[in-house]
Amino acid sequence: MQSLRAAVILFLYVLFTLPLMPVQALLVMLGSGAARTLPHWYHRKVCRLFNVRLHLSGAPLAPPPVLFVCNHVSWLDISVLSAVAPVSFIAKSEVARWPWAGWLAKLQRTVFVDRRRPYSVGNVTREVAARLRAGDRMVLFAEGTSNDGNLVLPFRTALFAAAMPVGDASGSEHDISVQTLSIAYTHLHGVPMGRRGRPHVAWYGGMEMAPHIWDLLRRGPLDVHVEAGSPLPLDGFADRKELARQTEGEVRRAVSHLLMPRRPGLQEARSVPETGEAAEVDAVPFIQ
DSSP: OHHHHHHHHHHHHHHHHHHHHHHHHHHHHHTOTHHHHHHHHHHHHHHHHTTEEEEEEESOOOOSSEEEEEOOOOTHHHHHHHHHSOOEEEEEGGGGGSTTHHHHHHHTTOEEEOTTOGGGHHHHHHHHHHHHHTTOEEEEETTSSOOOSSOOOOOOHHHHHHHSOOOOTTOGGGGOEEEEEEEEEEEETTEEOHHHHHHHHOOOTTOOHHHHHHHHHHHOOEEEEEEEOOOEEGGGSSSHHHHHHHHHHHHHHHHHHHTOTTOTTGGGOEEOOSSTHHHHHHTOOOOO
């Protein structure tokens, strides 16, 4: 029965996704503002289809332009964060070559970082800065990889170099803010997963994506909590290392708080409503 359920979900997912891919490609080519909002709407539907229940807590989401700094647990993080707000991602260049996931990443206007070529960071920095000045919300998975869902790995400061905007004469970078979003997968079928259960949801190490997707869809309804930190001006940090230290500390504290078996204020977390962009203001939501 679980396998039949997973097969039906995957069939509906492909049936839903395929017609939207050329639409999004056309919107990106035309430079339409809808190229930002269509993935937001799409991933909200995907989360519902996958039986992922989203819960938000913390500060209101910062208006664009904003750099979201997050921990990384699973391929599912992409849909979770995209369901919270219209975002694009900063991802390692290998993702661009992945079948299916790479296509979707490009359609969501992902900026790719080649970590094997340090001299390319300058070009990526300018691209990210231009995207932020254009009013985008960019997401950086600062650990540089995913983990087992029970911890936060050290942040890689080199990735922040690609995210820090380059100053210009206009000073427009002063309007850019940075905000942490901390992700924790907490319940399966409404039951707390605990330390042993969370690695079954997480996608990390040398796991193959397709078998992991199949296994996760067979497991049933899943609860994920996202806690937003207080927005801070990006130009308030002297350099990438200072930004990495502060955001890493915030994410570590938030994830620890979210994973507590009985954390105070659990009743204050709110499920993400189904009303799109207006709802995200009230709510304070595959790339590795």
